[in-house]
Each structure stands twice: as structure tokens, then as C-alpha cells.
Amino acid sequence: MDSGRSDQNGSERRRPPMALKILIAGGFGVGKTTLVGAVSEIKPLQTEEVITGASIGTDDLSGVESKRGTTVAMDFGRITINEDLQVYLFGTPGQDRFWFLWDELAFGALGAVVLADTRRLADCFPSIDYFEQRGTPFVVGVNCFEGAQRYSPDAVRDALDLDPDVPVLLCDARSRQSGKNLLIALVEHVAKRRAHAVRSG
């Protein structure tokens, strides 16, 4: 897709950086936007997608009665790794009926961070199901809200019935360091899966 049209005029122009996409998923109010904001170098931006009649027919839009257009907002942030490489973090829309937007977000994504709240653990089931079915690598971050009882990562892993190789980390979505640790765990998990696939393939 990155064809010759990019280089037609002026090869002295700097090439745009390569961008990797990481998704931040989880239930409503679990801290997705907070996490994006904690690690992003820019104030989180918002893109909107208007669901029009064009989406109907390919997607299940039950619940979206009007063809006139429902607006779904997606927050995103950016981390510049170096001049050739940027990481974009996209918060996924919370509502289940916007799955087709997830498909767009997940296309070409490096992987996902699923945020979980132990007080409402079931809220992250749809995200986990989605990434498992799609084969998208993910890690689970257990956001430790004040006043919530602490559980060990293994207890959460059992409760979520996760594969043993899926990293589970306790985190604080407000903390930059904590967010960085989640992203590092995800990228290392992706690398490990890659190595495993090469060995067994």
C-alpha cells in the first residue's frame, strides 16, 4: 500500500514515522482514557465516527434505530519512541454494539491492554473474548481502585480463565510508570509469542 506515489516528488523530504497501534480496552469507567492520558505525550485527542446507513447491512446495529447517525468517540494518545517510530494508543468504545469499530481499531494493531476492575470483573469479558477470538495479543491490567479489595494477579487470572501465558499485572491507570509497565509487558508478550510461533512453525 505504501507505493511509489510517496516518493514521486522530492526524495529529500523526510519519510513519515512508522506508527504502531496499541488498543486500550475494558469496561465502561475502568480507566481507559485515564491510562491513555497518563502515558501519552499529547493531551488525549478524540476522533469521532458517525455511524450512518452505510454501516448498516454489514454490521449488527440492533439498538441503533436511527440511520441518521450515532456518534461514537474514540480517545487516543501518542508516544514518540524515536524519529522513525511512534506508538498510538486507542481507547476502544465501551458499548458492545460498536464491535465493527473494534475491527477497524484492531486491524494491524500490535496488541491490546485490557483493563479490569475487580469490583466489576465481568465488564472486561467481552474485550477478552474479542481479542482471544481474533488472535490479538493482549495483557490484562488490574486497575487498583481505592477501596477495592486487592486480589493477586493469579486470582484474577483464574477468575478470567486466561491462558497461562497471558500476562496479568496490577496497575494504577493514573500512573505514567504503571502505564509504561503495562505497555512494556505487552510488547514483550508480543515478542515472546512471535518467537514461539517461529519455533513451532
Next chain:
Amino acid sequence: MRGDPDHDWADEEAGPVVRPYAVTGGRVRPATEGFDLVAFVQASDHAPGPDQHLHPEHLAIIAIAQESISVAEVAARLNLPLGVVRVLLGDLLQAGLVEIHEPAAAQFPDDNLLKAVVNGLRAL
């Protein structure tokens, strides 16, 4: 109450008064495929001509894409829905006014790239 010439109903809460796809002439599909969220847009060296029938939104994209910028950021900064931005980008691409760099390697980054990301994240 009714017939107020100042349109009290059209405050910020009311959202946009013009339906979003009005700027694309009702088109909901771009003229060409592609335009990933993290594809980069860069204005080409050609200046838009007066006979190219561009909307202000086209010109706004050209203006912010003087330095390369991701599709997602174009949409966010111009406060336009993604689908609308994609249609407008299709027009601009066909007219030779922008270059699009799709994220070619995003799906299968190699080990060196992953290492660079981990090191970069650690150094933040």
C-alpha cells in the same frame, strides 16, 4: 418561544447543526480504499488550483498536513468524523494534493522493532 431568530436551540449541547456528511456531498465511501487510522498524510508540493472545487475542509487538511500527520489526528484536530475525513482524503489523493503513507509493517513488526519499542518505553 417559537420563531426566535437567534436559534436558541443551536447551542453547543445541540451538537453540529449541519449533518456531518454534508461536506462530502453525501458520499460515505472514499474514492480510493485505505486510510488507516495511523496512516500518515502529507501535503504534496502541488498547490491546489482554483478549478479543483475544493471545500474549506479540503484546504484545512492540506494546511495541517504540511508536516506529516496521522489520519486520526487530522480527524481530531479538524473535529470531523473519521469517515468524512477519509472521503475528503480520497478526493485530495485523486487530485494529487496529498501523499498517503499506509503503515506497511504495522502488522508484523520484526524483533528489532519490538526491542526498540521496549527500550524506548523504558527510557520515557
